[in-house]
Amino acid sequence: MHNHSARSGGTMQKATESAPAIEIAGLNKYFGDFQALSDVSLNVNTGEKVVVCGPSGSGKSTLIRCVNRLETHQSGTIRVDGVTLDGSRSALDTVRAKVGMVFQQFNLFPHLSVLDNLTIGPRRVRGLSDTAARDLAMHYLERVQIPEQADKFPRHLSGGQQQRVAIARSLCMEPQIMLFDEPTSALDPEMISEVLDVMVELAESGMTMVCVTHEMGFARRVADTMVFMDHGRIVESSPPDTFFTAPESERCQTFLKQILSH
């Protein structure tokens, strides 16, 4: 796959600029007999922002879930920051520590306060003290602009606020790469922009991001590379300029017409 890294600007990354953050080659993934991913290859450079779109069921979620091994693949290779996901425990731990993920349904821990949702990872995984974890959590809550909600429980927050908490929870683990799986699809329309604003700000800070989303305004604004998937394959992969003005495949044209028409 091509890489059009217009603004690879990650200053916080330790990895060499030339090494891709994510390298996926010849990936095949089956659910039983059903092939969800067919020969998928994709490189994401450090600091690059990739937006993945495509019809429902085309394998977008499956693809990014393979990257932090929420799904296991049958063949092909996935390397994250040079570490190959080979099924070993140590590779999995290394990769999960580098990769943060934001889900469509937020998946906040409902029995924990917002603050506890954020501090549980830093305390249990990174071994931070309670005060250090708390400071870290407050820092990221401020970054997603809801520090005043720290002591509330998730169900008392709006969808947009919950998703921002979920983003902050991931950021508290200080990942190098962030995966977003349709982060605004479960939100009421008036809350979409508050989440996208946070994502844009994150993109501008130099984070490597792979976003499955149909928010094309967001895509135009931050994407270095647009990826279109259909039937488990990457059909098109190009910079946004080309992608939106002159998509090569017919399926991609039809798809874009459909989602841009409203």
Add this chain to the structure above:
Amino acid sequence: MRILTVLFLSLLLSGCASSNWGWYVVDPTTTTGANNIRFLLSGLGNTVLLSLTAISISIVVGLLVALPGLSERPALRRFNRVYVELVRAVPILVLILWVYYGLPQVTGLAINVFWAGVIALALSDSAFQAEIFRAGIQSINRGQYEAAHSISLNYRDTMRYIILPQAIRRILPALGNQLVYMLKMSSLVSVIGMQELTRKANELVVSEYRPLEIYTVLVLEYLVLIMVVSAGVRWLERRMQADERA
């Protein structure tokens, strides 16, 4: 529940009028009656202690049996199934007799009545606890595991901090049921001589020849005990919900 209590009490009161009843054995205004009541109540501590000890153990064992049942490895799941099916099939009374009279022949160690009762009750209940925990854990959304994995929580921490706290809130009513069941089943341990409520009543019946009155008191003892425990469990449920709302 309330209706049943009223029915039961009116039945008793109508019985009092009949000359067949000999309430003097438990009449607290007489010395003998008061002593008899004290004797009957003296089994309460053991009934409660026996049941609470047994259920504490069976909850832990039940959880330890439930977890392999949720594993992806067939061998572990099979262990869970075999344990549950086997243990569930043995009547509690048989288990009590087997543990008290049989087990010492295997281990060569005499076992006291209390611990024999605890072991038998806990073992028997653990199969049910395992099923309750399995269902409770399975009812937690897969997204909770995925979120926990995505922030690198290991299996133990995921269970301890994320899954079990949510599962336990959901199974609390079922755990309450099991506690009630346990309190009732502890009466069976009387057959090996455990000095709990039922045993005390049996002994008093032997000396006073007033089974109707004494067993009626025994029924009331269990009724009150279980109503108190049920109220306690409901209070706990409400408090846990309030915790979440706070």
